[in-house]
Each structure stands twice: as structure tokens, then as C-alpha cells.
Amino acid sequence: MPKIAYAQMKVLAGHPDVNTRKILNLIYEARAGGAKVVIFPSGAVPGKMIGDTESQRSFICECLDCGDEIAAASKDIVVFFGNFDANGISSYFCARNGEFFDENKLPWAVKCYIDYDFESEADFLIEHFSIPFSFDSKPYYCAPTNRPLISVGAVGVQNTGKTIYTFNGESAVFNSRGELVQYAEPFAECLNFVELFEIDKMPVINPPVETEAEKIYRALHYGVKEFLEQIGVGKVVVGVSGGIDSAVAAALYVQVVGAKNVYLVNMPSRFNSATTKGLSEQLAKNLGCKYFVVPIQESVDWTVKQLEGVGLSVSDFVKENIQARDRSARILAAVAASVGGVFTCNANKAESTVGYATLYGDEAGFLSALADLWKYQVYDLARYMNEKIYGFEAIPQGIIDIVPSAELSTAQNVDEGKGDPLRYDYHDYLLRAFAERNLTPEEILLWYAAGVLEDRIDCKAGLVEKYFLTAQTFIADLERWWKAFTGMGVAKRIQSPPILAVTDKPYGARHESQNGTHFTRAYRELKAELIGGK
């Protein structure tokens, strides 16, 4: 009746020394707990997302040395763990009594499940993996395998440079019928034990049920906390406009680093309404953060004066972007440096998709924590935090109710109900079709012509008719955002901050070339049919 331990450990990618120390401690603990086997995740020694570090010969050699040390510590216990092999290929190892073992030679057969190529005599199976968290994946699922299966994953955050992924562990024990009988708390380190021959007698349990907003909040909170810890930063500066994105970011960071370490900065120009200035102040009061008001109008005027002074003429559109850059690159970056912290990028996925943000302006920051969320998910998160995390309207209802607006010109006057050119209840879904499903205007226009668009992109019925009176206006809108997505959107994403992923389709994981906009011939033909011309 062997007892088996499985370690849902936090793996620090690129630091085999740190991971190995932890593994050695966990082996000791597992043995002390009476385990005959201890199972670690894939990539437990090097981590998975280490980039070109895996081409460093000296790094591979250190990992191999660490592997030897782990094997040497395997007296009276079988240790499964992930590491590089001598060729620098990610592999899974088994050691016992100081020796590396082929797992089939062990006294009770175990078998790595990874290839789904298992033999009938195995007593139990191991599934070891390193798959980042995605809020819409089905957790704790296992097909029946005719024998118990122990699934073990790492926690922590790992990154590919442009994308920060969270790992929730998702370690669990399944009985021979593929039913869940034990699981480790997600996003937490733990060493769990299970009696092999008891597994099929254990009561079946249900995996935790969470709402979408709950899952997203948990992943964001964990990801931000771990990432800040890894880069050694404890103070966070958030530019707050009185809009929803910056308010949600502020509320999130307060939960992670505490109100006393969050600096909220409101930077009004003459276009900012008393309404949003008041909402920003209210937000800061509710969250209990330090709050600075640093106006930008003088600096913007001075910049325009300097440019006009050398003979340039500065259009209103250029002035809008001057404001955005003045806020982030002049004020927020300097405030962050002065307090010894970082400043945040509060962009959401809809804005990122169409590049509705200014480079070196609101597109700047150390991390985009919300850029894998569509606008409706940002609102959901606001309501969730108010209800479940803060227990009161920490994010003022006025911020949730106000029309989304950049407030960079009189055309974006919130008090007159004017704001962003995006109608999020429709565009969130149109843009998701582009960004997450590889759909193009060809399919969209086909579905529009067939009257099935809302159904196919999952948005509310009636919106297409509401927003677009004619095929002309529908097509103009479609082409506007497709051009933005494939044109300036790409150029801006190349220089944007890392994104905290909550799906398996964040920007940064996409491969994007700056090749300009293309409309397929089939699209152009269909368009000509619908509205004439070419």
C-alpha cells in the first residue's frame, strides 16, 4: 500500500538552483510523510518558458548537475521530475536510490501518461504537464484510464517576454473510472499525499465551480502578484481617468500590493470633465490610495508653442496624442521612477486589437494586466470586485455607468454622452472574431449578407440593425476596424508592454507581421455585389 506524494510546486523559470533547492526539500518532506513516490511537474528544474537560455550550454550543464543532485537525494523514494536531457531537450525523469531509472523497471509499475501510450499492467499513471491557465478551459477533466491517474502541474508565472502566463497547477487524483477524488487548491503550492490502493475507494468529488469573473479575477490577482515579486517591484502607479479600465486596474493592484503602495494620478487637461475628475477622486478615497492631481495643460500648450515656434503647424488630432504621451511618458514614468515603482498600462483587448491607444502614451507601462479582457469582461470584473472583494462600491457606480471616452477633445465630451468610437456590445464580438478565431471580413460580410452575423459571432441579436442602417455603413465600419487591426494595431502591439494572459489567445502569443491590410478577392466581390463598385 504505497503512499504517493505529488508536489504542486512553484517553478521559477530560468533558475534551476532555486527550483532544485525546493525539490530537495520537498523530497525530504515527502519521505518524512511516508511516501514511497514523489512526483514533480514537467520542467521542474529549468522551468518551461526560458527562451534562448536553453541554447546556453552552461545553463544546460547546470540543469544536468541539478538532476544528478536530485537523483542522489532519492534514497528509499522514487522521484519523478522534469528536466533537460543531455541534448537540452525537455524530458521527464525517474530516480530511486541515487540512480536514474526507466520507470517500467520500478517495483510497482508507473507510466508517464504524456504519450497516452500506456500498457495494461501499469498500476497507476502520471500526467505531468505545464500548460498555462486559460479561464475558458475545462478544469480537472480526465478520460477514464482503467487505473488511477495522478496529474501534477506547476504553479507560478512564467513568461515569453511579450506574454505573462499564470499556472494554476491543476494537480489532481482521478480513480480508474476517470473520476476526480482529490485536487490541489489552484494557484497554491502544496505537497499532497494519496494512498495508491485507496484511490478507487475514495469518494468522488466535484471540481470547484467558479464564475467567469471569479476565475479571471483570481488569475489576474495571482499573475500580478507573482510577476511583481519576480521583478522585485512593490510600488505601483496608476493613471486614473475616471474611466472603467483604470479604475479596475487600480482596484486590482490595491488588492495585490495594498493601498499604501498604490499611487493614483489624475492628469487633467482642459478636456477632462468635472464628472470624471470627481469620479477619480472618489475612487482614490474608496480605495484608500495616495492620490495626486498633476495637470498637463501647461505642458501640452508649451509643446504646441515650441513646435509652432519652429514653424510647424499642429493639428487637433496631433494635439490629442500629445496629451496622451504627456500623461504617460512625461508624468507617470517620472512619478514611478521617483517612488521607486512601475506604472501600469490599462488597455483592454478591444483597444489593443484596433490600436485605439497612443504609443508612449496610454499604450505604455510595465504590464498590461487587462489586455486579454474584452471590454464587457472589464465591466464584469468591476462588478465582481465591488460585490465580492470590496463588499461596497469601491469602484463608483458612476465609473461603471459613464460612457467610455478618452476625453482628448470636445468631440469626446462625456457630459454630452460622447465617447469612444467603439460600440463595445457589438465590436467586442467582431474584434474577437478577428483576434481569436482568425476570421476576416470575408466571413463577416458573408454572414451579414445571410443575416446570421450576430449568431455566428455570439453578440446580442438586433445590434447590427441598430448600429448599421445600410450595407454601406456596415461595410465602412467593418473595413475601418479591419484596417486598424491589421495596420496601426500591429505596429502598436510590437511596442506594447507584456500582457497578462487569461486565455490561450493573448496578443504576444500571436505571430504578427507588419504587412498592412489585405482584403481577399472574395470579400471584394461580395462587397461589390452588395453595394456596387469594387
Place this chain on the structure above:
Amino acid sequence: MPKIAYAQMKVLAGHPDVNTRKILNLIYEARAGGAKVVIFPSGAVPGKMIGDTESQRSFICECLDCGDEIAAASKDIVVFFGNFDANGISSYFCARNGEFFDENKLPWAVKCYIDYDFESEADFLIEHFSIPFSFDSKPYYCAPTNRPLISVGAVGVQNTGKTIYTFNGESAVFNSRGELVQYAEPFAECLNFVELFEIDKMPVINPPVETEAEKIYRALHYGVKEFLEQIGVGKVVVGVSGGIDSAVAAALYVQVVGAKNVYLVNMPSRFNSATTKGLSEQLAKNLGCKYFVVPIQESVDWTVKQLEGVGLSVSDFVKENIQARDRSARILAAVAASVGGVFTCNANKAESTVGYATLYGDEAGFLSALADLWKYQVYDLARYMNEKIYGFEAIPQGIIDIVPSAELSTAQNVDEGKGDPLRYDYHDYLLRAFAERNLTPEEILLWYAAGVLEDRIDCKAGLVEKYFLTAQTFIADLERWWKAFTGMGVAKRIQSPPILAVTDKPYGARHESQNGTHFTRAYRELKAELIGGK
């Protein structure tokens, strides 16, 4: 005696319609020129670097339609071309008289060389490829193949988002002994003809011989020109400091878009010397560009005053970065927007490696044209352009002679010979070992201890002794730059502009995770041996 045409065409990635129109015209031209065969490069229809566009079903379908159109145009001529297959896999096709053909069924045997798996009965071989230009690769080389070989590549620029690659074509004809008998001018579109049965009788010729600076200049000029054309930009703003990088960038862009489309902007603070201000002005005069002086001192003082006004204290280091951001994000971005153009990032590869630049400051821009060049190559390029392109000291000798400096504080006073913390004659080579050879402090310290470091990293003998009197100072320097390379350097590169590649190891092509600095155990042990401690 079949005549064969090969098309070194410019491929526009992601635009199959444009490429197909060109291919159809070239087929017509080839037929009119009496060719029985016409050969196009790999990926001629879709382009190679299209990112996730290859996951768009509508795009693949359009490419297949284009392929059918090309096949339909193959009356009385055999057409070889690259395209996607029905599964979206990059493939190479052959068509004749409106039908797709297996090439082995053709009246005179031809064979794709790509797998080096050819049979003896073939009359000639085709090599079709899409490899970006790298200045240090060996051009026009071919192993003997016992039959003539026609090699065809595309020209143009293609990009992966973060990296812009040039394609020089490198199309050529080799005889049965692998000797060069004809080649297409690099970086130029052309349709060349050759008589198959004459190839082995043609005189052997030598490939063009160029210096490193010549090759680099040609690739940069072509890459910048083509990229600007692709993104539809004709006006360029360069911040000029009086230093070498911005001067070389200015001289390069003037050659590409003409002096009247280049705006040079000098942005002095109180730390900028009369020397560098004078050199900037001289540069503008020599190049014949518009020249603006836009001081930043008032704005920097105002920013500091605003921050102090809300109770923050602003250190001298923070003030340095405020200056850098004020120049790029406040002035250059606004000037570029006002003239309807873009502004450049002038960083070199040594600075990029260690992040010796300010995010949203001198790290910003639409393109880093020099960021695949080490500092010594920037100097070489300056001398080359003065001698061969301008024919006079367009880049003033004073700019070449002055000590490299950011001039952000009195500690960087050029008139006192003070400047950058990098000793480029040594650090260029140390950093190249990190960035291009995957070496780490472990190997560097081993070689230092063995007295062979300069030889192993190819820098001038005597420099290590000159710069480092003790092992302590050597190690402190080594660790400083390794930390910079693996720490802030990575964070900055994630948000840096696209880089124009001239090697096969540009940043952007590397995979980098923001995992912090790691020193291997072997390194730490060797260090302890050399200087004690741990």
C-alpha cells in the same frame, strides 16, 4: 535547346493578389522572351513572413485561387512557383498548359533541389529559397551537383513584427561543376534568361566582392527604403545629439528619402555642450536637411516642479530619464506627427544588449535601423558613407572623434572626455558573446582565468589588462553587464521598435523571457576561487 527564365521578383508578404499580378506579367514576359520554363521563388504567392495570417482560411483559399490562375496562364511554358497547398503548408508547384504537374513528368527532367535528394537523370536542378540576407553569410556558393543548377530567391523586405529582414535574391546559375556562370544583381528585381545546354560552356565568373561596410550599407539602405514604402511613409524625423549613432542614421535616411524629407531635431538641455550642438548643426548643413533646435530644459524643469509640487523628490538619475523621454515622447513624436512622418530610433546593438537607453525615450521610434550593428560597425559605416556615398565629410570628423556620451548629466561631459560607461573596443565583443553566441559569464570567466579571453571573443589583445587591473574589477564589470543584458535589457527590448536585421541573430529573432539574472553554480565557484567569498 530550351531557354529558361528565372524571376528574382519582389514578393510582398501577405498580398497574394499583388504577387500574382506580378507573376502573371512575368510569365508573359518570359514567354515573349522565348523561355520554355520560368522559375519563381519559394513563397512567391503568399510571401513567407505572414505570421498568423496563415491561419486565416479565407487567405489560404485566395492563395489557392491565385495558384489556379497561375496554372491557367502556363500555356506553352512550364511555371515553377511557391504557394500554399490546400492544407496551408508552404509548398512548391509546377504547372504547364493549364495543369499542375509533377516535375518529373516533364519532357526535360527538372528537379527541386531543396531536399538535396536528386536523381542522376535530371537535366538541371532548381534551388528555390527564401532566406533573409545576412552580411556574414557566404554568397553565391554551390556544391558541385553534376548538372546545372538554377537558384532563385525573392527580393524585398519581409518582417516578423519585431524584426525586419531584407532579401537580396541571390539568384544565380551554376554549371555542373558548381561554378558560378551568371547571377542577378542583389536587391533588384529582374527576369533573367539562360540557355540550358549552354550553361556548361559559359565562362565562369566571380561573385561580387564587397567590404563589410559596403554590404551593411546596401542592406540598410534597401531595407529602410522598402519598409518605408510598405508602411506608406515618406518623411523622417531624426533626433540628432551630435553623437555618432544619430549622425549615421541621419546620413542613411537622407540617402533613402532625400534631404528635403528628413527633419533633424536637436534638443539640448543644460547638459549639452556647445561642441555637440555645433556638430549637430554642421551635420544638418552638410546633409542639407531641415534643422530645428527645440530645447527641453524648461519642460524638464516644469516636470520636476510638478512632481515636487505633489510631494515627490526627484533624484538626479530620474532627471536623466526625464530628459530622454522629453526628447522622444514629447518632442520627436509630436514633430513626426505634425509633418506626417515617423521618427527614428538610433540605438546600436551594444546599447540594446544592455538596455543602455530609456524606454519611451531614446529607445522609442518607428524602426531601429542600426540596432543589429555593434558600435564599431556604426563607426565603419560613418567612414564608408563619408568616403563612398557622400564623397566628403558629410558626417563631421568631430562626430567620429568625440567620446560617445548621452550628455544627461555633468558626469557625462564630453569636453572633459567623459561619456558612456561602455568601452566599446572591449564591450562590443563581450556583449556579442552573450547576444550572438549564447555564452555566459561562466565561459567568460574561465577564459579570463586561462588568459585567453581576448582571443576567444575576438577583441584586440591587451584590452582586458588595460581596463581591469584586478580580477575584482573584471568580475564587477562582467556581472554589471550580464545583469543588464538579462535584466532591464530584456524588459526594454520587449517594448522596443522593430529592428532592421543585417545578421541572422538580431534581437527580435531571439526568444527572450523576462526571468531575471542567473549565474550558474560553476560560475559562482570559479569566482570564489578567483576572489574568495561566494
